[in-house]
Amino acid sequence: MSYFCRVNIHEKYIRRCIEIAKNGIGPAAPNPSVGCVIVCNDRIIGEGYTSPYGGAHAEVNAIASVKDKTQLSKAQIYVTLEPCSHYGKTPPCADLITSHGIPEAYIGLKDTHEKVAGRGIKKLESAGCKVTSGILEKECRELHKRFLTFHEKNRPYIILKWAQSKDGFIAPLQDQRSSEAEPHWISHPHSRQRVHQWRGEEQAILVGTQTVLADNPKLNTRLWDGKDPIRIFLDRTGRVNPDSHILDGSQPTLVFTENTVNTYEEAAEAIGIDFSENIAAQICDALHTRNISSVMVEGGLQTLQTFIDANLWDEARVFTGTQNLREGIPAPTPKGLKSYTENIHTDTLDYILPYDS
Numbered sequence: 001m002s003y004f005c006r007v008n009i010h011e012k013y014i015r016r017c018i019e020i021a022k023n024g025i026g027p028a029a030p031n032p033s034v035g036c037v038i039v040c041n042d043r044i045i046g047e048g049y050t051s052p053y054g055g056a057h058a059e060v061n062a063i064a065s066v067k068d069k070t071q072l073s074k075a076q077i078y079v080t081l082e083p084c085s086h087y088g089k090t091p092p093c094a095d096l097i098t099s100h101g102i103p104e105a106y107i108g109l110k111d112t113h114e115k116v117a118g119r120g121i122k123k124l125e126s127a128g129c130k131v132t133s134g135i136l137e138k139e140c141r142e143l144h145k146r147f148l149t150f151h152e153k154n155r156p157y158i159i160l161k162w163a164q165s166k167d168g169f170i171a172p173l174q175d176q177r178s179s180e181a182e183p184h185w186i187s188h189p190h191s192r193q194r195v196h197q198w199r200g201e202e203q204a205i206l207v208g209t210q211t212v213l214a215d216n217p218k219l220n221t222r223l224w225d226g227k228d229p230i231r232i233f234l235d236r237t238g239r240v241n242p243d244s245h246i247l248d249g250s251q252p253t254l255v256f257t258e259n260t261v262n263t264y265e266e267a268a269e270a271i272g273i274d275f276s277e278n279i280a281a282q283i284c285d286a287l288h289t290r291n292i293s294s295v296m297v298e299g300g301l302q303t304l305q306t307f308i309d310a311n312l313w314d315e316a317r318v319f320t321g322t323q324n325l326r327e328g329i330p331a332p333t334p335k336g337l338k339s340y341t342e343n344i345h346t347d348t349l350d351y352i353l354p355y356d357s
Contacts, residue, residue, distance in 0.1 A: 013078040026201040027052035030293040032147035036062035040075040059093040076104040082111040085119035098127035107133040108140030150293040155284035163187040163319040169328035200226020204295040208303030280310035316352040
């Protein structure tokens with residue numbers, strides 16, 4: 001009986017690690033947002049999560065938060081991901097843990113990154129630290145899905161997002177739209193605020209040419225207190241107006257193009273690709289090279305369907321509003337299963353996972 005109670009205690013503290021780690025999703029990227037809790041005599045004496053990229057890791061912040069450092073020599077450290085064992089922008093966390101003589105470490109998930117891959121655990125064990133791993137592994141994989149996808153599949157984690165009418169259209173026909181380039185809203189304002197929250201959690205956001213021409217989007221987090229993502233758009237032949245919001249210079253911006261003339265000046269970095277080949281794969285390769293670990297694809301139909309057809313997506317988030325358009329641009333057709341549904345005011349939000357996930 002005591003064994004099972006002890007396992008539940010470990011899970012309780014790892015769940016707390018997961019909870020606090022969510023505070024760093026977005027700003028920590030491309031690093032994983034790790035959560036760390038330090039316990040002494042079954043009481044939390046310190047906790048922390050990964051700082052914005054370039055800053056301290058979760059273990060550093062957690063140890064720094066402990067007021068009485070003498071307690072560390074009889075404490076347990078809990079962490080969602082294996083502590084790093086190499087020098088990057090910060091020293092190895094495994095060395096920090098052993099330097100304080102922490103005798104026990106409980107880890108949710110082993111790090112598959114080639115620079116770690118068990119070396120952090122070996123460092124801890126070599127210093128006499130008792131290590132237990134694999135606690136709530138499934139939940140920790142979900143927390144670190146962006147980081148893991150980036151290193152295991154050599155591409156960013158890809159989220160597809162769109163809003164559709166009750167009768168299955170993502171936008172009206174052009175002759176039914178305003179003459180101004182502006183969005184035609186289908187979803188409720190509360191849903192749009194949720195999207196801005198999501199934007200702050202991903203490193204980049206991507207749209208196609210037609211979305212820029214029709215909606216003139218800003219692609220920022222103005223409806224939520226979050227970090228603006230890197231903006232990415234497709235513009236095969238240089239059709240986008242230089243006065244568009246996406247070229248206002250307010251955020252880092254990339255454009256995928258075949259246009260040999262640089263019409264974007266300093267407003268965007270132009271990346272050349274072959275639009276007659278696998279566009280989605282080329283985009284993934286280019287973003288992986290630039291250390292971009294996640295991207296939310298917000299439209300339009302052709303761009304979304306391109307990723308679906310290439311089977312290069314990890315989840316779709318689909319809002320369904322209450323209005324009927326009767327005709328328009330049809331919604332994409334993802335090949336997947338609904339994993340979860342929630343209601344946001346009058347909208348329905350479906351989360352869809354690929355069949356092979």
